[in-house]
Amino acid sequence: MTVLEGAGADAAGLADRPLRRNRDFLLLWSGASMSFLATRVTTVAYPLIVLWHTGSPLAMSVVTTAALLPLLLVQLPAGALVDRWDRRRVMLVCEAGRIVAVGSVAVALAAGRTTVAHLAAVAFTEASLTVFYRLAERGAVRNVVHPSHLPAALAQNEARGRAAGLLGQPGGVLLQAAARWLPFGFGVLGYLLSALSLLLIRTRFQEERAGRADGGHLGREVAEGMRWLRRQRFLRTALGYVAGTNVLFQMLALALILRIKEAGLPSATLAVVVGIGGVGGLCGALAGGRVQRRVRQRTLLIAGAVAWTVLIGAMGFTDGPVQLGALYAGTGFVGAVFNVAAAVYQVRTTPDALQGRVAATAGLVGSGTNALGSFAGGLLLAAWGAQQTVHAIAAAMAVLAVCAAVAPDLKKEETPDAHPA
Numbered sequence: 001m002t003v004l005e006g007a008g009a010d011a012a013g014l015a016d017r018p019l020r021r022n023r024d025f026l027l028l029w030s031g032a033s034m035s036f037l038a039t040r041v042t043t044v045a046y047p048l049i050v051l052w053h054t055g056s057p058l059a060m061s062v063v064t065t066a067a068l069l070p071l072l073l074v075q076l077p078a079g080a081l082v083d084r085w086d087r088r089r090v091m092l093v094c095e096a097g098r099i100v101a102v103g104s105v106a107v108a109l110a111a112g113r114t115t116v117a118h119l120a121a122v123a124f125t126e127a128s129l130t131v132f133y134r135l136a137e138r139g140a141v142r143n144v145v146h147p148s149h150l151p152a153a154l155a156q157n158e159a160r161g162r163a164a165g166l167l168g169q170p171g172g173v174l175l176q177a178a179a180r181w182l183p184f185g186f187g188v189l190g191y192l193l194s195a196l197s198l199l200l201i202r203t204r205f206q207e208e209r210a211g212r213a214d215g216g217h218l219g220r221e222v223a224e225g226m227r228w229l230r231r232q233r234f235l236r237t238a239l240g241y242v243a244g245t246n247v248l249f250q251m252l253a254l255a256l257i258l259r260i261k262e263a264g265l266p267s268a269t270l271a272v273v274v275g276i277g278g279v280g281g282l283c284g285a286l287a288g289g290r291v292q293r294r295v296r297q298r299t300l301l302i303a304g305a306v307a308w309t310v311l312i313g314a315m316g317f318t319d320g321p322v323q324l325g326a327l328y329a330g331t332g333f334v335g336a337v338f339n340v341a342a343a344v345y346q347v348r349t350t351p352d353a354l355q356g357r358v359a360a361t362a363g364l365v366g367s368g369t370n371a372l373g374s375f376a377g378g379l380l381l382a383a384w385g386a387q388q389t390v391h392a393i394a395a396a397m398a399v400l401a402v403c404a405a406v407a408p409d410l411k412k413e414e415t416p417d418a419h420p421a
Contacts, residue, residue: 006038019091019152024144024203029153031161031197032137035095038190041169042102043067045176045183046123047108050116052180059116071367074128079135079360080221083353087136087205088198094133095195101125106184113114135363139355140205142347154343155289158336162282166275207352224355228350234297235349239362239407241301241341243369244400245308248393249335250373251380252312255393256324260384265320273325281336288340298410300341305401307334313394316387321363 019025050060082090101122108114138157145153161409230236251349260269291300311330319323350358382388402408 005222006007014319015224017252019145019149019156024147024150024201025149025153027197027201028137028140028144029160030157030389031194032157034162034190034197035133035194036183037171038098038102038194039126039170040164040186041172041175041183041190042126042187044169044172046119048176049056049114049180053114054232055115062116063120063123066120067127070126070128070131070363074131074134075360075364076357077368078128078132079220079356079358081226082139082360084134084221087140088201091133091205092195092198094129094136095191095198097129098126099195100193100247101129102184102187102191106181106188109181116332119148131137131360131363135356135359138343138347138350138359139352143205143207144201144203145350147348150285150348151289151292151344152341153205154347155285155287155292155340157342157390158288158340159282159285162278162285162332162336166278166282197346222357225354225363228354229358229361232349232411233412235346237407238297238301238342239365241305241400241404241407241410243365245305246366246369247373248312248396248400249331249375250369251377251389252315252379252393254377255386255389256315256328258381259315259319259324259390260321265319265321269321272321273328275330276322276325277328278400279332280382281332282335283329284336285340287333288337289344291337292341292344295341297341297345297366298404300338301410304334304338305397305404309398310392312390312397316390316394 047060050056050063054060063383100172105114105119105122108319112384141153141157171186172183176187182317229239256273257270260273295303311327311334315327317326318327346358346362347355377389380392
């Protein structure tokens with residue numbers, strides 16, 4: 001049996017039904033959209049609430065760190081547990097837990113009794129449950145759509161995430177300005193709607209499992225996913241490439257802020273640049289499915305790095321907000337296309353029973369490099385300033401493009417349709 005033969009509940013029926021008429025996918029997509037939007041709104045509200053209550057940047061840092069820790073501490077065990085448990089049940093439990101946790105903050109803020117410890121605990125809990133939810137949802141997608149519809153489905157998921165970022169961040173700020181508890185009240189509503197959509201879905205979220213559902217050694221199960229990924233030469237090498245680009249984009253985000261400040265522009269200019277960039281990412285997500293069907297993954301890796309090199313290099317020669325925004329939109333467009341292609345390749349080549357562990361390992365590598373990028377970016381900006389740092393980022397991206405072109409393992413791209421389960 002191939003992976004694609006095992007994916008989906010009723011392949012023949014799903015193939016005859018356009019994605020826009022796939023009831024279960026639409027329910028899953030719309031419910032997850034509300035869930036991701038709720039997360040974006042509450043995430044931006046935590047530091048604002050802490051700073052408003054305490055006036056302490058240190059307290060704000062504590063809560064922000066608590067929200068980031070699950071990306072490093074929870075992902076690997078979460079991937080193993082998601083592969084072990086029923087995915088829909090995991091997602092329902094996550095939504096119920098987030099409703100309770102986020103709701104407690106809304107009540108506390110309305111009563112004027114919130115504390116930093118309470119906010120830090122809820123931020124950690126919400127982020128941990130978000131990790132479980134996202135891993136389960138990613139593995140579920142290929143079981144509710146026909147294999148031929150998978151690129152389009154994952155492209156819509158990428159667009160959903162981009163749109164949630166565009167709407168959620170300013171939305172969280174505006175809701176918090178209207179009433180301190182409103183972002184968290186919105187979070188409760190979003191998670192509730194997501195849970196209701198899950199209850200209406202009829203398709204199973206995974207294939208039949210032929211092993212333990214509740215027992216076994218968690219460490220061995222995590223290691224099993226790592227070993228499988230290590231044996232996939234193309235996927236393993238591509239993941240290292242992605243980690244390198246993540247470092248550079250963390251540095252670029254900081255450099256853009258300083259670039260705007262050095263140019264003497266108001267801080268609101270950053271909102272214009274990021275907003276235009278977000279539109280580019282959304283367009284890239286919508287185009288990603290079509291591009292993925294026509295271009296090989298290795299070609300995307302090389303072409304993407306070359307495009308990023310040119311776009312980032314051009315940022316070092318302009319400080320106009322519209323020009324910077326247009327260039328940033330270009331990087332977002334390329335990044336979104338690549339994200340869609342990478343997601344399709346990973347989901348198709350990974351056996352259903354390993355989806356959570358492989359996605360968790362990939363996510364850990366990606367998020368683990370973010371801290372390195374921020375630290376290195378701060379050092380370079382302090383030593384060279386924004387313009388020189390942007391040029392250095394472009395040069396490093398060019399090196400990655402060359403490495404991708406000559407890397408022997410990236411020439412070993414597999415055909416996902418033929419990968420054995």
